Amino acid sequence: MATLDDVASPKAKRKLTGYWLILPGALWLGAFFVIPFYSLISASLFNPKGSPLTGYNMSWHFHNFVSAIDQYHAEIIRSLVYAGIATLTCLVVGYVLAYAIAFKAGRWQNLMLVMVIAPFFTSFLLRTLSWKLILSDDGKVVSFANWIHLTNVLHWVHLTSTDDRLLATPFAVIAGLTYNFLPFMVLPLYASLEKIDIRLIEASSDLYASPIRGFAKVTFPLSLPGVVAGTLLTFIPAAGDYINATLLGDPNTRMVGNVIQGLFTTQGDFANAGALSVILMVIIVGMVLVYVRTAGTEELV
């Protein structure tokens, strides 16, 4: 019997090792995801007759969702549109950059990678504020944009509200989003481009594929995991962002993040704020599921 025990105990230990390894992550997720998640769902069902001073009671008040959509659908749609445009711009700019780093940079590769990451060394807020300087009304960028009639074009496509400035317009907000989230696009794209076996691309040209066809049939499909990961990492935070709209926008560029922040702080309307947050979460999770299904990739990066 004693021998049996001796054999069994290491096995039991090995079984437990897995749980020990999960523990830190599980505690972390429990404290910073599961509990806040329940708290948010609970807040979204608060009785809207409460206030921050008199307290709130959870009363299964599902009508909060209706009233939140009713009042703030414009901001939800605006956020998705701004985040969508920013993500597309990031994808185009980021793909070219990542492609250059992965295949054409040679000995400059590491330097270029560092330059992509370098903006993270200063604060997000500071970088956004400096866009105010760059795009200021009397600045050189605006006068140049005026000279090449970029401002007129932007006004014509309704990305700015007047034809003589860039700051405090949708254009400035989208530009800020694009700038701030570009590294999140470049890095996964680079990671998946860099993994591609260069011989596959050479093979496509040996088989008389034009460079464009080779790119469309070989390079791009192989980089798809990076595209999916990059677009998700850009779109999700961009849709919920409120700093760019606060600093670079005007009262007509309010995004859903600004609404939620205002409801929680200035208006103290936790019920609507909670409901709106849940709606945003559901929309984004829904879109991500559909997107990942359609893109058909199992692995991200």
Next chain:
Amino acid sequence: MAELDRRTLLKGAGGVGFGAISLAALKWGFNAPDRKQDPATCKATDLSDTQKRFVISNWPEYIDEDDGKYVSTLSEFEKETGIKVSYTADVNDNNEFFAKVSNQLGSCSSSKRDMFVLTDWMAARMIQVGWIQKLDASKVPNLHDNIIDSLAAPGWDKKRDYSAPWQSGLTGIAYNKKKVKEVKSFQELLTRSDLKGRVSLLTEMRDTMGFALLAVGADPAKFTDADWQKAIESMRKAKRDGQVRAFTGNDYVQDLSAGNVLAAEAWSGDIANAGDDNLVWIPPEEGVMIWADNMLVPNLATHKSNAEKWINYYYEPEVAAKLAAYNSYICPVKGAQEAMKKVDKDQVDNELIFPTEKTLSISHRFMALDEFQNRTYEKDFSDVTGS
């Protein structure tokens, strides 16, 4: 089969149990409690005698600073009393600051501050829910002797038991005279076409909507819902037309100096402080809004006596004159005008510091709002400001 059934059953029971616990947690686990406190019980022992320290939060650019030979009022206070002051300028907006401390003060835990400075209506709100400690009248004799009559007895703190005005001020209009011709009224800010997209207004609802109400002929101190609707509609229109570039806190001065904004709703002292001769502050034709920012000692402040020394110090006429000369805000202390003769002769007749009866006669206050009026109006307003 029996094995499988039992497993399904167990799984089902587990699922139901998990669901029930989740629902219970949702229902009872996260309710937001009543925030009312009793300042008589929710207080800390005063460590002022052993710890010569004191932590205060105030608005940006609201106090004089050491500069070369000039010794600031704060440094003199430190020298005189031996109390080390941690002064932080982290109040940029009343609502924002309320959100910052409401979790602590609402649950009777420390806000880590011995004093903060908030505008009348927010001070009233905090006193009303019992977050503020009563000042010991015997320790702040200067306050009760020297406070100017117009500020001595506000409706929400009739004897100044809980609060002491730091500075008072007027809200009016500022514009950049190099870039735009004279701006005379609030109405012009909302409608003049050469200002389109170059105007900034304040996120402080009582200031901005006060003007909007005056502009539609209503009295901010006593208005009806119909007046409000008219006023907010004029703001909505200005927003739709892209007339207003931004709603800001204290940070509008930079945009005004940089030329991004040509005209702004502005606090009287800010413009004088900006040190830019092209910026002019004027009282608009509709009238001016008047307000005061009040020093408050929150519950669980551990250096209350030191805070009271601070209040008493700033109610000495000479200290008050020195501060006002720097700030250019309305000085709440009697005798400061007399003391100003010694501090800075040029400022004795400064209308911004010692307003005349005439200016005071066109000044308006915003009426007190109850919690739900406040929310409805704040919502209308934040749909306009986009914040």
